[in-house]
Amino acid sequence: MTLTPTSPIDANHALIAAAYDPEMVRQVGQRLIDLLSDHLQVVSDAEGPVLNWRDPTDNIEAARAQLDAGEVTSPHEADQLITRVEELLRQTLSRGQNLHHPHYVGHQVPASLPLAGLFDAVTTITNQVMAIYEMGPWATAVERAVVQRLGETIGFPSGEFTGLVTSGGSLANLTALLTARNVTLGESWERGLMSSDPAPVLVTHAEAHYCVTRSAGILGLGTNNIVRVPLDERRRMDVGQLDAILTDLRSRNVPIVAVSAAACATPVGAFDPLVDVADVCRRHEVWLHVDAAHGGAACFSAKHRHLVEGLQLADSVVCDAHKMMFMPALCALVFYRNPEHRYAAFQQTAPYLFDPSAPGMAVYDNGISNVECTKRAAAMGLWGVWSVFGSQLFEALVDSTFELSQRFYELLGEEHDFVPYCPPECNILVFQYLPAEIRDRSAADVDEFQLRLRREVIQSGDFYLVQTRIDGRSYLRTTIINPLTTMEQLQQLLACLRTHGQRILQES
Ligand SMILES: Cc1ncc(COP(=O)(O)O)c(C=O)c1O
Numbered sequence: 373m374t375l376t377p378t379s380p381i382d383a384n385h386a387l388i389a390a391a392y393d394p395e396m397v398r399q400v401g402q403r404l405i406d407l408l409s410d411h412l413q414v415v416s417d418a419e420g421p422v423l424n425w426r427d428p429t430d431n432i433e434a435a436r437a438q439l440d441a442g443e444v445t446s447p448h449e450a451d452q453l454i455t456r457v458e459e460l461l462r463q464t465l466s467r468g469q470n471l472h473h474p475h476y477v478g479h480q481v482p483a484s485l486p487l488a489g490l491f492d493a494v495t496t497i498t499n500q501v502m503a504i505y506e507m508g509p510w511a512t513a514v515e516r517a518v519v520q521r522l523g524e525t526i527g528f529p530s531g532e533f534t535g536l537v538t539s540g541g542s543l544a545n546l547t548a549l550l551t552a553r554n555v556t557l558g559e560s561w562e563r564g565l566m567s568s569d570p571a572p573v574l575v576t577h578a579e580a581h582y583c584v585t586r587s588a589g590i591l592g593l594g595t596n597n598i599v600r601v602p603l604d605e606r607r608r609m610d611v612g613q614l615d616a617i618l619t620d621l622r623s624r625n626v627p628i629v630a631v632s633a634a635a636c637a638t639p640v641g642a643f644d645p646l647v648d649v650a651d652v653c654r655r656h657e658v659w660l661h662v663d664a665a666h667g668g669a670a671c672f673s674a675k676h677r678h679l680v681e682g683l684q685l686a687d688s689v690v691c692d693a694h695k696m697m698f699m700p701a702l703c704a705l706v707f708y709r710n711p712e713h714r715y716a717a718f719q720q721t722a723p724y725l726f727d728p729s730a731p732g733m734a735v736y737d738n739g740i741s742n743v744e745c746t747k748r749a750a751a752m753g754l755w756g757v758w759s760v761f762g763s764q765l766f767e768a769l770v771d772s773t774f775e776l777s778q779r780f781y782e783l784l785g786e787e788h789d790f791v792p793y794c795p796p797e798c799n800i801l802v803f804q805y806l807p808a809e810i811r812d813r814s815a816a817d818v819d820e821f822q823l824r825l826r827r828e829v830i831q832s833g834d835f836y837l838v839q840t841r842i843d844g845r846s847y848l849r850t851t852i853i854n855p856l857t858t859m860e861q862l863q864q865l866l867a868c869l870r871t872h873g874q875r876i877l878q879e880s
Pocket residue numbers: 480540541542543581583634636637638663664665666692704
């Protein structure tokens with residue numbers, strides 16, 4: 373790969389040839405894999421920081437400087453190119469969030485299975501996309517197979533294409549609720565909702581993820597027309613209250629787009645009692661949607677499957693493979709109990725895409741049921757990992773992370789200066805650090821202390837955890853989402869919180 377341009381046209385050709393050179397892919401790829409493997413080894417061994425904290429403007433300037441450098445130094449020799457790529461990769465790996473570090477116990481984003489990333493890279497490099505089957509036949513087939521298999525695991529009819537894959541839980545919830553709106557409010561797709569009187573409502577879990585309530589705004593329902601069902605003592609949807617709300621809405625002839633339940637809800641990981649919720653919805657003839665973005669994967673576990681019992685009774689279900697199936701982002705699935713409903717979200721045709729001479733092919737075209745037209749092969753990693761390790765890997769991942777959270781909860785209960793909010797149902801755990809020095813101070817002081825403590829800990833790079841607010845109070849929150857995290861490391865987390873916490877208390 374040596375390029376010696378003599379004229380501007382030659383220079384263009386040389387540049388393009390260098391950018392596409394398969395030999396460059398081999399050489400850079402081998403270096404990249406070495407660097408990545410070394411990085412994963414260091415990070416998984418808990419060496420170095422979890423979060424590489426820097427001020428955002430620092431990072432933006434550094435990233436911008438690389439773009440500007442690329443304008444003036446176009447490498448023409450293989451060695452130069454590899455050196456330049458290596459420089460960029462090292463910078464990328466050294467400035468990120470290290471999800472594979474076992475001290476990462478933060479958001480519901482996993483230490484993703486590296487093999488899935490490699491399968492993803494194959495489809496990214498060969499650019500397998502799909503709006504229609506023929507654009508990405510194997511990518512489409514893989515996606516359909518995964519939808520069938522996961523659908524069956526949830527309990528939907530065997531052998532059916534009950535759903536679709538899309539980019540993230542937010543888009544998945546929006547797609548499912550759009551379908552619910554179109555089915556329950558006939559003609560809303562064509563006529564809009566302006567003339568609906570009384571205005572239709574969306575009934576949700578009181579702590580539904582903001583993407584669910586945001587959907588009400590996007591779908592034209594209006595966020596004022598969200599009815600939040602109060603919670604029971606375990607922060608689950610209160611089924612008696614749901615029944616009363618639906619009875620009242622029906623008696624006033626208020627159109628109900630859907631009930632959106634949670635499995636589980638984000639703040640403390642509470643699973644709604646789906647069988648009972650489904651029963652109430654059936655009696656009132658209301659569409660039941662379940663946001664199982666986080667907890668859907670519990671269906672793989674013999675031990676925890678009971679948490680999502682009833683998922684198969686819902687009209688639509690969302691499950692994020694990039695949460696508890698440990699896939700790299702983004703890979704989210706939407707399921708419909710009635711497979712025909714996947715055509716109800718978008719009632720459009722695109723003549724240049726959909727070929728009337730092969731009408732039987734349309735059922736394999738993703739563009740019919742997805743927001744996206746060009747869509748990446750998001751399920752390739754999931755298919756690859758599932759095909760290699762079998763579904764028992766997902767069961768092992770669910771079981772081990774759920775169990776570790778339970779043990780962490782028990783540990784917190786034994787400590788005099790930590791107070792867990794409630795027992796975990798899954799791998800999400802909420803608690804406060806309450807040493808004697810702060811325990812009797814005002815609620816505002818206690819809350820501010822939790823927030824400051826978390827910020828100092830994450831910026832130190834020692835651990836990464838998140839915060840949440842429940843009933844107006846601030847808490848620390850962990851999600852055990854790296855299956856390599858150990859109990860010993862969770863003990864170190866408590867020690868770390870104590871060290872930082874005591875320093876904050878002394879300073880104030
Ligand atoms: C319950 C729930 N639903 C939906 C989402 C949004 O999913 P995504 O981040 O993939 O858009 C989240 C994100 O954490 C969630 O916890």
